[in-house]
Amino acid sequence: MTETATAPETGRRFFKSLTGRLLLAAAIWSSASLLIGGYVLSFAFRSYIQMDMDERMGVLMDTMVGASEISTDGVLRFSRPLFDQRFVTPYSGMYWQVSEEGQPAFRSRSLWDHELEADLSSRRFALTFTEKEGPEGQVLRVLEQDVILPEADRIFRYMVAEDTAEITDAIKRFDGLLLVALTTIFVMFSLALITQVRYGLRPLRSIGRKLSAIRSGKEARLGEDWPEDLKPLAEEIDGLLEQNEKLVDRARTHVGNLAHALKTPLSVLRNEIQNPTGDQRLYEKQLRAMEDHINHHLKRARIAGGGSGKGLAVYDRLQKLERAIAIMYKDKNLIIDMTCPSPLKFDGEKEDFDEIVGNIMENAGKFAVSRIEVRVTPLPEKRNRAFFELRVDDDGKGVPDDALETLFERGKRLDEHVPGTGLGLAIVRDIVDMYGGQSRLEHSPLGGLSVVLILPEKR
Template identity: 40%
Template sequence: ITRTDADKLEVKASRSLWDKKLPKLEEQGIELTAAGIRIGYVDGPEGQTLRMVERPVDLGAEGKFLVGVAGDASEIFDETRSFDYYLGGTFTALGIVLLLTTVFQVRFGLAPLKRISEAIAAIRSGRAERLEGDFPVEIAPLARETNALIDANREIVERARTHVGNLAHAIKTPLSVIVNEASAHGADPFASKVLEQADMMRDQVAHHLERARIAARVTIVGTVTEVAPTIEALRRTMEKIHRDRDIVIESKADSQARFPGERQDLEEMVGNLVDNACKWAASRVLIEVVVERPAEAGAGSKLRIIVDDDGRGLSADERAKVSRRGQRLDESKPGSGLGLSIVVDLAALYGGNLSLGNAPTGGLRAELQLPGV
């Protein structure tokens, strides 16, 4: 306690200070608060940090005094630090609980959507035809609409097949009449011209009808074909067709190779390639099927069907020419020239492609890339 209104300051202190004195907060420039006190930290006699509260007191005639009370601040620091630890632990525990709750909600709340995703993947790969099973009330409408969409797709495909068949019969009959009438007047230049153009029309009609038929069939989901047995059956068939040329056809197919489409389409694509290879090969044709499996999970595999022959091969210009519809390098060879064009169109409808290059055997290499299962 310090008297501040006398010429000589009188200081009275507790025995804990002995002969020491406490610094004044007023001398440190700390202003009074609204409650009329000063609060701050000062250095104690032993060098420790003290928390101090200082207040001026006016006792009227008895004088004016400045009263200061201080205590060891380490206790306050310890309490504050303990509270910080407690608060930090509480928030950490709360964060862990919230994180676990979120993971639980996402894992179990979205589980039905994962089931639907897996079921749709099974439909695309041919392992299933519809979404089956019980779903929560919120997800059930999605499953019903998906099944309805699959059914509608099948109906559209069936109608398209019917229309394609009807169109084929409707066009073939008039064309046959034209060809027959023109053939009956073969000596007439006009009839020869009509016959030539009718043959071209027949090839064009065959091409576009075939493409329409293929497009209708490709849209059907859920069909899967084992590649190795299909290739082996083709090999035997082609050896019989070309047995007069003594062509040796060798095949090597991955037993795990599966094609997400109809067997007829795979036979048509590979059959055209093998047939062309047999026509140009000197003595040997090689067929190889390779499955490329992606590194990332969820991505589909790829099929590479490679057909090599030991013929004369083709230049870059010739390879570009034979890929066009109706183009043939040698008119003496049988065929309409639509084979490779149909392969290109059919592969594109399945999301694949056909590339031509040089084979290690010296002839032509035809590589068909298709999606796998």
Template identity: 35%
Template sequence: MRLSSLATRLFISATIWVVLILFVTGIALSSLYQQAVERSFDRRLNLYLRTLIAEVAPPEDADDKITPALGEPLFELPLSGWYWQIVRLDGGRRSNPSKPDERASRSLWDQKLPKLEDQGIPLNTAGVRVGYVKGPEDQQLRVVERPVDFGADGKFVVTIAGDATEIFEETRTFDFYLMATFVALTFGLLLTTLFQVRFGLAPLKRITSGLTSIRAGTAERLEGSFPVEIAPLARETNALLDANREIVERARTHVGNLAHAVKTPLSVIVNEAVAHRDEPFASKVLEQAEVMRNQVAHHLERARIAARLTAVTTLTDIAPVVESLQRTMEKIHHDRDIEIETDIAAPLKFRGERQDLEEMVGNLVDNACKWARSRVRIEVSLGSAMPDDAMTMVCIVVDDDGPGLTLAERAQVARRGQRLDETKPGSGLGLSIVTDLVQLYRGSLNLGVSPFGGLRAELLLPVG
């Protein structure tokens, strides 16, 4: 997984959790605030209720037409949203039959308030009912209702109602400021989270850069200090690199020992066969010994390369290798007057060992010089990536003006030990070795037709 992808996923996850937590918290705070406003409003209504009950329970000789004075002018303003109402529940035993069964504030204007009891709202522990109803003008009212027993005067329900707009407006105002605060808090938390994610993953990016440098051959270990959480990873990675390097060194040693162990018996066999060259059996032994030497050389070289490629790769300048091969091949083939041209577009580097590059390009150039009539051209440029790999490649093209090869011949020459012309020097292992090396470096070798009429060998190798 790329670090950018991990950082994005962590940020999205943190964002979802922050928004979810703040959303739930906002709903809870809004609900708690509304309940607090309702309790405050209810205390106000209960104060009016107690005052009203005290006012409407006068002595027997009191004037029943006196209107209770609650100290609130809105109870006198018609349809103001603030109302009181007293309703008799039963006739009872009256000391004064002239007392009315219902009394109400002037603000009700001959209207009636609905009973909370009819809506199924029970009495609370304080002996009152509290709830919302619709008023005469379809206002939303907050109502406190209490049944009262006035003894001989009968049982009454005393109701106080206030305009609930105050509650809703208070709650809406609180919700607005709460939402604005939470939006600002959300952005602040997200910015903080983004900073923490980037800062927290910075050591992992350093490890990624360090591994890239190791793979590119510009470093051998992860250097620098890391946080305590990341330090074990860096330490184990360096230990793995050291162990890998030791394994490679042991493999190289074993390859060298095997080479010496095998070559000595072969040399003895060849010497004994040479001493009896005239015998048919000796000739056969010499022939097979030569095949064995070629096979041993081929597989030991392949093992040596494979062991080297498991280690940290190095970078090799391509231009000096190509120029050195040009001079060498001109000297080797000076008697044939072969002209070797080079065209190096830029100072490119090969991600691998110099001797492997010399092996691959040298075989291709030597093969071109053997078959060319008068001209060989080496071109080095930056090529496209392999179809299944994102690694950038360097393209080395070797053209000659020789007879070229047919499609079937191109497939044949890549096989180990195959030679189309026995008159030309060589063992037939050159292109096979190149093919093996190219595969180990995850490159490609393509044979085609040269613009000069001969063979074109196109080599794609990883660039440094």
């Protein structure tokens, strides 16, 4: 009972699989192709063998007419015999007959006591093929033509007949051989297709096993040893795994950092509660520190790190950020020179882009004397993914070489006399890393700092 219930379900599952669909589609198309091909071949053979018979009968007809003559007593005779032994063998399957109204038929010895039916009431001066019943139940194909001989003004009906059993048997034998051949071809093709599908889909099954190994912790990545068609898929899956690992590591790091950062203010507040001193400023200082830590980690937790679907128009966002920075530092009368291809799009979230570019443009506005330059340049594709370079330069004082890399560390500030928490560039690097990009600091040609970001482009 169980086997009967599960067999149809197993069949449905198989034909819903990729292997089942490929095999079913190929079986349907190959069967249809072989059936059509078999029908065409059978029709061609039948037409050829029948045409061969008709041509042979036409030659015999011409020979009969050419050998005909009228004797002195007005009787039709052949001047020479027809060289085919079957015309003299009774019921051999090859026959000829010449009929005339009011006269007995002149016929081959092979007809013996049988006479072919001749409808002399209608004239057939053109070659005409018909089927008639012959001796011993034979089905005859008959070629008929009415002829007026030069020696007489009478009309004679010439008839050549041949038994169709021979060509019928030949057609049946050919159709049988054709059926065996096409069946063999179908079976061999099906076996080859099954082998091909199993071999061709083996990498997909390997991907499934690899992913199971990755989930169980036995493997870390799919790797690169894949067919060319599957390499992009494997690379994208590895990229997704890497991004997920970064998300998990970042979440663990944030939780640990937040717990560590809040431990000291909480300890201070606990001690003050136990031994109150009445110093309100101490409470406020510790609460502000806790608030800064919480805000910092909330900002970093909101990093999306994924594509935005349609993409974000970079030129439009830069224009809005440019106006915001110009208003923020209107006392400096900053000149903001921006170059960006208008069709270019950022492959990410608007909030992440604003967080990245807003931070570096705000820093540039803080330290610039009078000028900021923003340059956006498309880059060649890398690993089937497009990127662009976003560079922000200012004409400020700049920073020493040994400070360029440390500025990305949490809490590091360009100038302790300028307000800020020192968290901006750290958040920028976190977001850029999540998008698979790069970030670096350089000395600007304008004399200040140059922030260079490599971000994904939506194409």
